[in-house]
Amino acid sequence: MPSTLVTHLAALHIPVITSALDMQPFLIDWRKRYQGNALAVVQPRTLEQVRQVVQACHARNVAIVPQGGNTGLVGGSVPVAGDTSIVLSLRKLSAVRALDQQNLTITVEAGCTLSQVQDAAAGAGLLFPLSLASEGSCTIGGNLSSNAGGVQVLRYGNARELCLGIEAVMPDGTALHALRGLRKDNTGYALKDLLIGAEGTLGVITAAVMKLFPRPRTQIVAFVALESVEAAVSLLGLAQKRLDSSLTGFELIAQICLDLVSKHFKEASPLPAGSAYYVLLECSDSQEEAVARERFQQVLEEAMELELIQNAAVSASVAQNKAMWRQRELISEAQAAEGTNIKHDISLPVSAIAGFVRANSARLEQAFPGMRLVNFGHLGDGNLHYNVSPPLGMSDSDFLAHQASINKIVYDDVVALSGSISAEHGLGQLKCQEIEHYKSAAELGVMRQIKNALDPKGIMNPGKVLTPR
């Protein structure tokens, strides 16, 4: 049966890869934690070809693993080891179909990289604000399927909030044409919102209408040093009050993150050092630069008077803005270069974050003396990347043997404070077991009903989000 699928797809002139060597990059995830196998990697070029692939798999009960840029951090985009499936790569579906200057929308195919969409918007003098460190490789289909967040959520929202319409292929091969660029459309169930964040378990996104915004006239970035997470949360409140919607970025960075970046990347530029924490603040304004700069400086001066911050470096040019952001963007790669780590992409009410970090890091240190907490993230959204690296000298396998107990210490506290164990990376293979414990039976029950109704054969990305029953 599988070989008849490959023959069938080849006869339809749909590009298919079957050599083990050529399939390899599609079968291992970015963190190199999950390695699967597949009958083939299929690379359709059009909506019609995606429909034909899904229909053929549906008829033959062959599972489909949709894949965009394969930059996901939870093993969602690669097959589960031992499963028999195809990888459906959307990368060749990469046209910008339309840009509407008056409606402030862009219609793009799922395989467009995020930077391609940003560039198309910039070419029209507009802004597409979704921004992640993986933007050169991740795709808009993957961004929507994982409901990606990134560094501008504070002002513009996550991928879901940026999407107005969707085109998709459902698990039985039905094409869903809902590419509407409407900001208001109350005509029943929001089907696009079911597919967004579904991590490829309910269908394949082939195109989307995304919101665009006017480009800010001025952008200023500051890198400030502080003593504690408490101080960072107070600074966030002050900056929100004074800058309102001009505050577009607020990233927390622990000192260890900067140490890792300068250890692994020679390009790292010198920044204030010697404090426990730093915040990268960004202000984007429609005012002219002198006015925006004065307002921004006033906030920093007030924060200094209130003793919330110890010192601050303020960018003086676009190049300096980029250099400061580069430090933040390199943290994930620096941590990967340092070796194995246990990631926790958690979200909490902002008001609970400082107390959580204080109490939970003490609990972790008591249970695993010498563990290194690599704590950074989108504090303005209540989202931390609260990652744990092994004590220096401990082997990866010895460290990973403690993964379940480390996760339990972190997640029990997160959930006790009404937080979430996945803020923006999704569940994938990594957390589909754990969510069974941390989400209510009623919520999981409704999720299963939706999955069974839309994908009764269970062919869409099995073993991800929900454990098979």
Ligand SMILES: Cc1cc2nc3c(=O)[nH]c(=O)nc-3n(C[C@H](O)[C@H](O)[C@H](O)COP(=O)(O)OP(=O)(O)OC[C@H]3O[C@@H](n4cnc5c(N)ncnc54)[C@H](O)[C@@H]3O)c2cc1C
């Ligand atoms: C250095 C680095 C930094 C990152 N920073 C962030 C960050 O700040 N915020 C954040 O949210 N994430 C971040 N990520 C995670 C990742 O980049 C995002 O989740 C991204 O949105 C994934 O896009 P992708 O195209 O690579 O998707 P993939 O990894 O290919 O797939 C992700 C999931 O979506 C499904 N999928 C992909 N395309 C489709 C489609 N067309 N239709 C249906 N399902 C599909 C896959 O099956 C999988 O479950 C980061 C990753 C790296 C490596």
